[in-house]
Amino acid sequence: MPTISAPRAVVDGRLTGPVTIAVQDGVIREVRHHHDAPRSAPADVALPDGILTAGLVDIQINGAFGVDFCAADDDGWDRVASALTGTGVTSFQPTYITAPLGALVSGLQTAIEARQRQADTGSARILGVHLEGPFLSPVRHGVHEKRYLAEPTAEAIDRLLNAPGREILTMVTLAPELPGAIDAVHRLTAAGIRVSVGHTDALAAQITAAADAGATLVTHIFNAQRGLAHREPGVPGATMADRRFYCGLIADLHHVAPEICGLIWKGARGRVVLVTDAIAAAGMPPGEYELSGIPVVLSEDGVPRNADGTIAGSALTLDQAVRNMISLGLPVAQVVEAASRVPADALGRHDVGRIAVGARADLVWWSDDFHPRRTWVDGREAQAPATATAVLPAARESFAVSP
Structure with a gap:
C-alpha cells in the first residue's frame, strides 16, 4: 500500500507525530503512530517538515476565483473545484442564495452534472447543495433580494422534495x-x-422549537439574525447554549470581531464550524463581482459589499480562516478540526474531514505557518498551489493510488 509520513499530524483532535498513513483504493487503511520509535520502512512520500491534516470541508461557499455558482458554466464549476484544493479544501457544499424556487430547483441538476464530471479528477468533491433561502425573514434578509423571499409552505417543500436532482x-x-x-x-x-x-x-x-423539530445548525452566527441580549438570548445565545446546534462562523474577522470569535469558540466548544460564505471575489483582486446577479464590490479592505453597503458574502478562503483562528491563540488541532471533522460531522459525513482508518484519503500538507503545500483527494494528488515549493525527492513525488 502507498504510504505517506509526516513529522507532525492532526489525528483524533490532537497534534501528534511522527505518523505514517497507508492508503489503498483512495481510503486510509492504517495510521501508524511512531513517536520516538524508528519507522519500519521508508514511506513512499516522506514529508520533511510542516503538518499533515485531513482535507478541509467548506459547507457554505457561493463561488470563488471569479466564479458564481448560480451563473457558472461547466468550466467555471470545474475551475473552482480544482482551485479549492490549493486552499486545502477537499470537500465542499456549493451554496445557492435566495432566487425564484424554480431556479433553485434547476440548479440541483447543474450540481449533479458537475459532481459527475469532476469525479476522480483530483478536484475537491461536491458533497451536496446548500440552499440558503428563499425561506428567510424579510427583516433579516441581508443581501438576499427581498422580492424572491417565500414562506415554506407545504407546496414549496413538496416541490423541493420531489424535484429532479433532489438527491x-x-x-x-x-x-x-x-x-x-x-x-x-x-x-x-x-x-x-x-x-x-x-x-x-x-x-x-x-x-428551541426548531431544534425540537430537527434543526441542527445555525448559518453564519451573529450575522443576519436577532442578536444576543441579556434577557433575550436571540439566535446566537440560543444556538451556543443548545448543544444540538453546530455554529457556522465566518472567521474573516470582519463578519465577526476577533473578541466575539473567541466568545463563540468558548460558548459552542467543539461545535464551531468554520465556513467561508465565499463569493466570486474570493481569491481575486479588488474589483466588481456578482452574487446571484447582485452587483458586489470588493474593496481594498477585503470585504465585498452591495450598492447600499451591506456585506455580501466574503472573500475568505478556508485556509485563511484557519490561520485567523490560530492567530487568536486557539489550539491548532481544534482549529483544524473546526474546518474539517466538525463540518463533516455536521453533515453526517464520517468518511471525510479526518485522518482515520476507513476515511477517504483526503490530506493536506501545511507549512509551519499554515499555508497549504500539497493536497490529496482520495489519495490522488491535486495540482499544487502556484506558491508551493517542491521539496520532496523526485523519486517520491507520487502518492496517487488510482491506476
Missing part, C-alpha cells in the same frame, strides 16, 4: 419563525436534509 440537496437554511417553518423542518430532516436556522428574527424559544 444532491443536503442542507437548507430557513427562518424558523415563518408560517409553516416548523412543519418544514420536520419534513426536511425526515428526508435526510440538514436544516440550519439563519437570516432569522426568531426568539430563543422559536430556535
